[in-house]
Amino acid sequence: MATNRKVEKLLSQKNKIERELREIRENCNHTQRTIKQVTLGEGCQTSTRWVCDNCTQVVGYPTKNELKKFLGSTI
Numbered sequence: 001m002a003t004n005r006k007v008e009k010l011l012s013q014k015n016k017i018e019r020e021l022r023e024i025r026e027n028c029n030h031t032q033r034t035i036k037q038v039t040l041g042e043g044c045q046t047s048t049r050w051v052c053d054n055c056t057q058v059v060g061y062p063t064k065n066e067l068k069k070f071l072g073s074t075i
């Protein structure tokens with residue numbers, strides 16, 4: 001059975017988008033960072049990370065103090 005045309009088209013678009021994102025992220029210096037809640041994997045589990053403002057790449061873990069400050073400013 002042939003793959004659904006629409007699925008095929010969407011998958012090829014997805015590959016193209018992922019490749020472009022990877023290229024942008026590889027060329028980014030991640031100089032502007034913000035602590036944000038990010039979704040990990042497929043589930044709805046979120047975690048707090050340093051995220052690049054420019055390319056949205058996760059660039060690190062916040063320290064306990066940074067986390068406290070972040071949580072304090074959002075409540």
Ligand SMILES: [Zn+2]
Pocket residue numbers: 025028029030031052053054055056057
């Ligand atoms: Zn970046």
